Amino acid sequence: MxxxxxxxxxxxxxxxxxxxxxxxxxxxxxxxxxxxxxxxxxxxxxxxxxxxxxxxxxxxxxxxxxxxxxxxxxxGPEIYYKRKSVENFICHFPSHFSVSPDEFIFSSKIVQHNPDSDCIALTSMQQINYFIHKMFLTEASRSSGKISLLLQPEHEFVFHLLSTLAPGDALEVQHILCLNSQDAFTEHHELINLKYLYEIFPIYMSGLNYTLWYYYDNIHSHYHNMNIFPCMILTSDSALLYTADGQSGIFYSNTAVIHMLQEIYDTYLEQCSQLFLATTFSPDNFSNVFRTVFEADETAPTFALQPEVCVTPFISESILRESFNYELPHSEEIFRNATAAFAGNMRRLTDSQTFVYFTADGLMQFAASGRTAEIPEIFYHKFTPEQRIQMLRGVEASCRDGSYRILQNPLNHIPSNLHLCIRGNIGTLIFQKFNGEVMLFTIQEYGLLETFLDYLQNMQESCFYTTEEAAAYVQDIICRLENGSLE
Missing domain, CATH: 1.10.260 (434 Repressor (Amino-terminal Domain))
Structure with a gap:
């Protein structure tokens, strides 16, 4: 059977x-x-x-x-549930509207008070959450606060509270978590490492100065198998150690204890690696972004999944010259790098080394607005209808040869904030924070990179429009642009 x-x-x-x-x-x-x-x-x-x-x-x-x-x-069940986990991650990726500025908790509202003892035993999740709340808000009110976490993203209260703290560079959050060295799944068949990634992303979206570090171990045995206090939270003047289920713990405010635990934490940090390298997609950092995204292995296939159609290969030098924002600092260097980047994208597309998956809604949005989320608006002026038509003719040809595919259910409404691209051994996530700032994350951990690549390389035909349907859809949009019905 x-x-x-x-x-x-x-x-x-x-x-x-x-x-x-x-x-x-x-x-x-x-x-x-x-x-x-x-x-x-x-x-x-x-x-x-x-x-x-x-x-x-x-x-x-x-x-x-x-x-x-x-x-x-x-x-096979392992491969199926691994790919299903990626699909769920993509479909439920947090949008930049997930946390409104009105929801942020501003630390000035906290009422300061000192505990009667510098060592307090905690015997319920309510007590532990109370002290976490107090520790976070107290530290966020300092001129140079720092929170150190050694725990898994399973304690929902911790990560919801972090994602709703008022963002700012004054508060630094360092987080060490354990990743499984091999694929492991929850009882609901979710890939654990990917589930953790999903849980922490709202913190990045909020704009908090947050850095994630990882090491490998057997998560279940390390965090759930007769380990007394595997979770630890440290701030400037307090420490909290507690069990994996969040039901028991000890709160410390003794200076010597806190100093000792911080030294231990720092030695652990030296043995860990960063999960992402984060870069702001801004004019000042354009050269770094260019090197990360566009100077990867030229011979490696490129797989991209995003809500909007990728138009950068079809931005000719003449279109770029007409639409470029020359008021940017370092505009000449940015223009030169952008020209080379877009030409490189076209070269890879011509060499059948590029596969782009996008939504019909994203295609229509570009055609109607003349804007693409691939490029922050500060870099260029709105594309004219004539420029859009020229670029869409390239998209139509790419739909016909199968290098561009329009997504169907369940990926036809992927979040507007997700831009995933893998080229060789370089994987990037580009997303927008709540304040409009665009971030580029380079994936450092090979297991996650391989998981995303496996999914993108093995998507079923049922996920896409046929090549004929996709080309006809693009042609219809071009006709509507030509007769002015989209303006």
Whole structure:
């Protein structure tokens, strides 16, 4: 038996399905259908699966369950759930509207008071959360506050509170977390390392001065298997050690204890690596961004997934010259680098080394607005309809040859803030913080890079419009631009 045959058998029995009529409807002989039901044959092609779903009158939930079982049996549970975790990460990536400035907790509101003892035993999650709240807000009120974390992103209160602290460079947050050295999953089949990444991203979005460090270990044995206080939070004048379930802990305000724990923390930090290298996508940092994004291995294939269509390969030197903002500092250098970068993108596209996945909504937004989130608005003036038409003709040709693909459900409405690109051994995430600042993160940890690349390289055809449909959609937009109906 297999996962697919188990689920198929369940539906056949519960819905009283006659096997021979279903085999006939699917264009199979009876013996082949019985081998599929018993698991003696590999799952059928997708078109046969769709016919089975229709014949058995499955509900959308039941159909999804059978299709998941089909995928699990076809490629194996570990690979399937790993790719499913990436899909969930992409679909639920936090937008820059997730945290409004009105929601931030401003530290000046805290009421200061000293505990009666410099060592307090805590025996509930409510008590631990109370002291975390007090520690964070007290430290955020200092002129040069610092918070050091040694814990996993499983304590939701900690990370929600951090993501709603008033941002600013005065407060520095250092965080050490443990990553599994091998793929491991939660009981809900979520890839643990990717789940942690999702949990901490709202902190980056809020604009907090936050740096994430990692080391490898067996997370479950290290954090959940008879370890007394695996979690630690340090500030300038206090320390909190507590259990992985957040139910028991000890709060310290003794100076000698805090100093000792901080020294231990600093030695741990020396043995860790940064998960991301962060760069602000601004005129002052354009050269750094250029080197990171555009000077990667020329021979390596490029995979990009983002909400809007990638138009940079089609920004000719003449279009750039007409739309460029020459009032920028270092404008000549930026213009020169941008010209080389866009020409490099076109060269890779021509060499069939580029694959770009984007949404129909993002394509329409570019056509209607003359703006692309790929390039911060400060760098250029709005593209004219004529310039847009010229660029979209390049997009249409790329849709026809399959290097540009328009996404379908469930990725047709990916968050507007997600821009994922992998070229060789360089992976980047570009996103916008709540204050409009654009950040570029270079992924330092190879396991995450490999996980994203595996997903992008193995997306199913059902995720995309056909090449003919995509090209026809772009051509329709071009016609609407030409007759002025989009202006």
């Amino acid at each position: 297999s996962t697919f045959s188990d689920v198929l058998t369940e539906y056949i029995n519960t819905k009283n399905i006659k096997v021979f009529p279903m085999a006939k409807y699917c264009g199979l002989d009876r013996s082949t259908m019985y081998k599929l039901i018993s698991g003696k044959r590999n799952p059928p092609p997708r078109d046969i699966l769709k016919k089975m779903i229709l014949f058995m009158h499955l509900t959308p939930t039941e159909a999804q369950h059978l299709e998941e079982a089909w995928n699990v049996t076809r490629i």
